[in-house]
Amino acid sequence: MLKIENLHVSVEGKEILNGINLEIGAGEVHAIMGPNGSGKSTLSYILAGREGYDITEGRVLFNGKDLLDMSVEERAWAGVFLAFQYPVEVPGVSNIYFLKAALNGIRKHEGLSELDAMDFITRVKGKMKDLDMDEKFLYRAVNEGFSGGEKKRNEILQMSVLEPSLCLLDETDSGLDIDALQIVAEGVNRLRDPNRSFVLITHYQRLLDYIKPDYVHVLAHGKVVKSGGPELALELEKHGYAWVEEKLAS
Amino acid sequence: MSVTHLPNAHYSDLIASDNNHLIGGDIDWLNSLRKKASEEFTGVGFPSPREEEWRYTNISPIEKSQFALSKQAGSVNSAFLSSVLIEGCHHLVFVDGFYQAELSSIDGLPEGVVVSPISNSLNDYESLVKSLLDSVVETPALGFINFNTALFTDGAVISIEENTTVEQPIQVAFVSSKEGALSISNCRNVILAKASSKATVIETYNSVDDSCYLTNVITEVVVEPNANLTHNRLQAESLKAYHIGGVYSRLEKNAIFNQNNYTFGAVISRAEIHAELGEASDCCLDGLYIAEGHQLIDNHTRLNHLHPHSISNETYKGIMNDRSRGVFQGRIIVAQDAQKTDAKMNNRNLLLSDHAEADTKPQLEIYADDVKCAHGVTVGQLDDAAIFYLRTRGADEQMAKNMLTFAFANEMVERISFNPLRIKVLEQLVKRFPQPGMKLEWL
Ligand SMILES: Nc1ncnc2c1ncn2[C@@H]1O[C@H](COP(=O)(O)OP(=O)(O)OP(=O)(O)O)[C@@H](O)[C@H]1O
Ligand SMILES: [Mg+2]
Numbered sequence: 021m022l023k024i025e026n027l028h029v030s031v032e033g034k035e036i037l038n039g040i041n042l043e044i045g046a047g048e049v050h051a052i053m054g055p056n057g058s059g060k061s062t063l064s065y066i067l068a069g070r071e072g073y074d075i076t077e078g079r080v081l082f083n084g085k086d087l088l089d090m091s092v093e094e095r096a097w098a099g100v101f102l103a104f105q106y107p108v109e110v111p112g113v114s115n116i117y118f119l120k121a122a123l124n125g126i127r128k129h130e131g132l133s134e135l136d137a138m139d140f141i142t143r144v145k146g147k148m149k150d151l152d153m154d155e156k157f158l159y160r161a162v163n164e165g166f167s168g169g170e171k172k173r174n175e176i177l178q179m180s181v182l183e184p185s186l187c188l189l190d191e192t193d194s195g196l197d198i199d200a201l202q203i204v205a206e207g208v209n210r211l212r213d214p215n216r217s218f219v220l221i222t223h224y225q226r227l228l229d230y231i232k233p234d235y236v237h238v239l240a241h242g243k244v245v246k247s248g249g250p251e252l253a254l255e256l257e258k259h260g261y262a263w264v265e266e267k268l269a270s
Numbered sequence: 271m272s273v274t275h276l277p278n279a280h281y282s283d284l285i286a287s288d289n290n291h292l293i294g295g296d297i298d299w300l301n302s303l304r305k306k307a308s309e310e311f312t313g314v315g316f317p318s319p320r321e322e323e324w325r326y327t328n329i330s331p332i333e334k335s336q337f338a339l340s341k342q343a344g345s346v347n348s349a350f351l352s353s354v355l356i357e358g359c360h361h362l363v364f365v366d367g368f369y370q371a372e373l374s375s376i377d378g379l380p381e382g383v384v385v386s387p388i389s390n391s392l393n394d395y396e397s398l399v400k401s402l403l404d405s406v407v408e409t410p411a412l413g414f415i416n417f418n419t420a421l422f423t424d425g426a427v428i429s430i431e432e433n434t435t436v437e438q439p440i441q442v443a444f445v446s447s448k449e450g451a452l453s454i455s456n457c458r459n460v461i462l463a464k465a466s467s468k469a470t471v472i473e474t475y476n477s478v479d480d481s482c483y484l485t486n487v488i489t490e491v492v493v494e495p496n497a498n499l500t501h502n503r504l505q506a507e508s509l510k511a512y513h514i515g516g517v518y519s520r521l522e523k524n525a526i527f528n529q530n531n532y533t534f535g536a537v538i539s540r541a542e543i544h545a546e547l548g549e550a551s552d553c554c555l556d557g558l559y560i561a562e563g564h565q566l567i568d569n570h571t572r573l574n575h576l577h578p579h580s581i582s583n584e585t586y587k588g589i590m591n592d593r594s595r596g597v598f599q600g601r602i603i604v605a606q607d608a609q610k611t612d613a614k615m616n617n618r619n620l621l622l623s624d625h626a627e628a629d630t631k632p633q634l635e636i637y638a639d640d641v642k643c644a645h646g647v648t649v650g651q652l653d654d655a656a657i658f659y660l661r662t663r664g665a666d667e668q669m670a671k672n673m674l675t676f677a678f679a680n681e682m683v684e685r686i687s688f689n690p691l692r693i694k695v696l697e698q699l700v701k702r703f704p705q706p707g708m709k710l711e712w713l
Contacts, residue, residue, distance in 0.1 A: 068662050092661035101662070108659035112677025118663070121673065125664035161677075178663060 021046045021217050022067075022087075022186055027078035029059075029066055029242075036062045038242030039078070044186075047214040051228055051253060052221045054239035055261045060221045061105050063239070064190045068102040069095050082186065096122075097129035101184035103175035105191045105221075110162035115174070118162045119144060119181055126182060147180040150210065152203050168195035176207045187211070188219045193227040205230030225257040238264050280336045282312045285420050291341045292423060293389045299400055300392075307419035316413040326597040326629050327540055327568045332512050337454045337484050339421060343368040344449025346478055351445070354476045357690045359441040360385055366447055367423040367455030378438075382431030385440055388458065391427045398429055402460035406490040406518040408544060414514045418488050422458035425487075430467035430497070439470035439500075439688055444485065446511065451481035459489040463497035463525075470500040472691055475515075475535065477508035484512040485536075491519035491527070493551075498526040502691060506698050507535035509563065516542035521551035521580075530686070531586075533559040533567050534698045540568040547608075549577035557586035558682040560699065561594035561626075568597035573615075575608040575641075584615040587682050589675060590626035600645070601633040608638050615645040620652070620678050622671075 022044040029037035037059050044050050054060055066073060067080065069092035080087040087095060110118065124134045135143070148155060151173055163171050172192050179187055189208070193201055208218065208231050220231060228236075228250060236252040237244050238261070246252065246264055256264070285308045294300040316333060317324040343365035351373060355361050362385060363373040369387035376385050384395055391399055407415050426442045444457060461471060475485060485507060493499045507513050513536035521527050525548060533539055545553045559567040573582045588596035598617045619628035632645040652674050660670035679699055686692035 070658055091667070092658060093664055093666045096662055096664040104659070108653075108655045110656045110659065110674070110677070112680055113660075113673050118660070118673075121665055121669065122660075122663035125666065125669065129664075182663065 021083060023081040025079050025081075027063075027066070027080065028076045029062060030074050030076055031072065035076075036073075036242050037066070040239075040242070040244055042237065042244060044217050044219065046217060047212075048235065049212070049218040049220065049231060049233045051233040051236045052219060052239055053223065053236065053253065053256060058239045059242040060239055061190055062242075064102050064105075064188045064219075064221060067095075067188060068092065068100060093125070096184075097126055099185035101179050101182060101187050103172075103179055103187070103189045103192050105194070107163050107166075107171040107175055109164045109166075111164050113162050114159055115162050116144070116158040119178065122178065123181055144177075144181055147177055151177055151180070151207050153177060169197060169200050172196055173200065173204060176204050180207060180211060183211070185216050186219075187216065188221070190221045191223065192220075193222050193224060201227065202230060225253050228253050240264065278315050278333045281315070281333070281417065284339055285311055285417070289339070289421060291339075292421065294392050297392060297396070300403075303404055304420045307416040311413060311416040311420060314413060314416075316417075323570065323599075326595070327538065327566060329512075329514075329538065329540075331538065332484055335452070335482070335484070335512075337452055340366040340368075340423065340450055340453040340455040342366070343370060344447030346373070346445050346447050350478050354443055354445060354474060356439070356441050356472060356474070356694055358688075359439045359472065359690070361441050361443060362387065362426050363443045363445065364424060364457060365445050366450035366453065367457050369424045380431065380434045380436060383434060383436055384427055384429040386427050387424050388422075388427050388460075389424045395427060395429070398462070399427055399460060402427075402462055402490055402492065403458070404490075406492065406520050406546075407488060407516070408518065414486050415488060415516070418456045418458055418486050422456045422488075425458040425460070427460055428469075428471060429462040430464055430469045430499075432464040433466045434464075435467065436469040439472050439691070441472045441474060443474045443476070444487065446477040446481070446483055446485070446508065448479055448481065450477075450483050452483060454484040454486055457485075457487045459487070461489065461491045461499070461501070463491075463493045463499040465494040466496040467494075468498040470688060471502070473501075473503040474694075475503070475505045475507050475513065477511060477535075480508045480510050482508070482510040482512075485515065487515045489515075489517045491517060493519065493521045493525035493527045495523045495525060500528040500530070502530045503532065503541070504691070504694060504698065505533045505535050505539060505541070507539070509535060509537060509565065511536045513539040513541075515540070517544070518542070519545045520548070521545060521553055522548045523550060523577075525551045527551070528554045528556070530556040531558075531569060532695050532698070533557070533569065534701075536567075537564065538566045538568075540570070542570050542572070544572040544574070545582070546574045546576055547580035547582060550579040552580070553582045555582070555584040555586070556682055556685060557588075557598075558679060558695075559586070559588045559596055560679065561588070561596055562591045563594060564592070565594040566597065567595070570599045570601075572601040573603070573613060575602070575604045575611040575613060577605075577608055579610045580608065580612075582613045582615075585682070586617045587678065588617075588619045588628060589622065589679060590619065590628055591622040593623070593625045595627040595629065598628075598630045598647075599633065600631070602635070602643060602645070604634075604636040604638050604641050604643065606637040609640045611638060611641040611643070613641070613643045617647045618678075619647075619649040620675065621649060622652070622675065
């Protein structure tokens, strides 16, 4: 589904991603861990299409197509979704219109007709119930004044409504209380599907207790320095990142 | 009299000519009021850009245009008129500055309430008109005020009886016809909300086509003790027209006055919105302006807190696209006696193009020591992070920008409680909206 080859990215001459190679198959769940500042969010932004970076080398294929050549919205239409580490507040645009515009925008590009108002509201309210979100959030401006945890839950709501095929979750677990973490994890697990892949960026093993990854990668200094199965996350939890660095050095 | 700006010979000639189309020619006090204004105009003329109050708004195109005086109403077809009239209102319709009885409809007014054109009021309500006319206006727009006083052809007289609520808003519709092209219409409105009364007035300005003309209008408002008046103006003139307007109000003790000013039209639009606040009165000024092309929209507001315990709350938002300009001057004066004044002013501008401009100037003059005054102004562009976020969810770039721009404007539209007016403002928003592909249902 996604193939990242030798990706180099810099900002104002400073190299942030330093030759990333990563392959994610359909239906797989990959966890990416790594110290602060190692480039995890930058990678997710690059995949989503944010401007302001120089991609100096490498390429990214999404279902065989050159992802880096697509505009932000084309990526969304093609099924890429990023749950932001820091979701953006959009004053004045209500959550419900936002979701409707997003969903219908994507449906249009899938050749589907716009969902009628009733079907839409039923679908959204069902998903909100699953995520234990109060319906009043629908009528509030997108993320405006939401608590940290509420914002994260709102990201997962959008993901559930839009049903993308590649879900990038950047520290969705940070800021969630224990119950919310479980609810959100269940929301993600409900979406698991042989045709849908997940990239979970996280600092904590706990998320991976709830969402079992197929692969775990460690990102350091803009590079994947180690990859393994779920047990790698446990080892990291035990030994810290210094352990990876030491092993690399030796 | 000192001459700072050469009075324009063409317009001085218009004033001096035999204007027997004007109403009230047989009324002495009115004649002398007009005469005094004529003389002052002939001495000073229209304001020059050298005057501080007109620094950003050069009206020389008006002087060069050499407009004629509108002397009669042109024709307006019923389809156009129905697009202008707001449902659920009493309607007073003026075409090219002249009252049109057959297009107006006023019925079921409570006892003692007057809603009438000045042209029909000089017999029955002469003393009412006399007491209000020229009683509230001040001088910053002197040239235009004098021109109006000397030459107004008609306008609305509205008087709300004590302890009376007029449920239906009163729409005063000013329409410019095809025949009104290249002329000036001067209308003058006077509104009196007597003690403990309540009413809503909506002034609208529309043109049947895209012709060039000048609207020079003044509204004088008196809100008596404990009365509650809402006054709206929806300016949607032709984009080639000029609009010079003013709302001058006096709030007496415990009066409530809400003035909402929605500006979309005219190539040059200037509005003076002034209020004198009496003891414990409450004044709310809302403004929304959207400019495109080469439009210049200039709003000068002035809140004069004269007595203790009054409250003012002002919010103006502007959106400028292309090479347009928005000018906002918000002046708050707190007199020495006006202790415990609470005044808030906010002006926010959104620039959608690199060539658009916003000039915003809050001015606080505070002579009392125990007051709360807060003001803020911003000039900004759409938030790139928000655009990116919307696009990651599948909104294309244009849609993302539209949604954000709409959201910015909609904050003001949402505050309109009378739904038919809200819809009219939304229609203008959609129509004048600088970007295509915008959808009403987003709001
Ligand atoms: N626009 C930018 N300009 C300058 N430096 C940047 C920019 N974006 C990212 N960086 C730098 O790149 C590095 C990687 O940042 P990134 O946000 O990707 O880290 P991260 O792995 O997500 O960290 P965290 O775990 O704290 O979220 C950091 O050192 C950051 O300061
Ligand atoms: Mg990060």
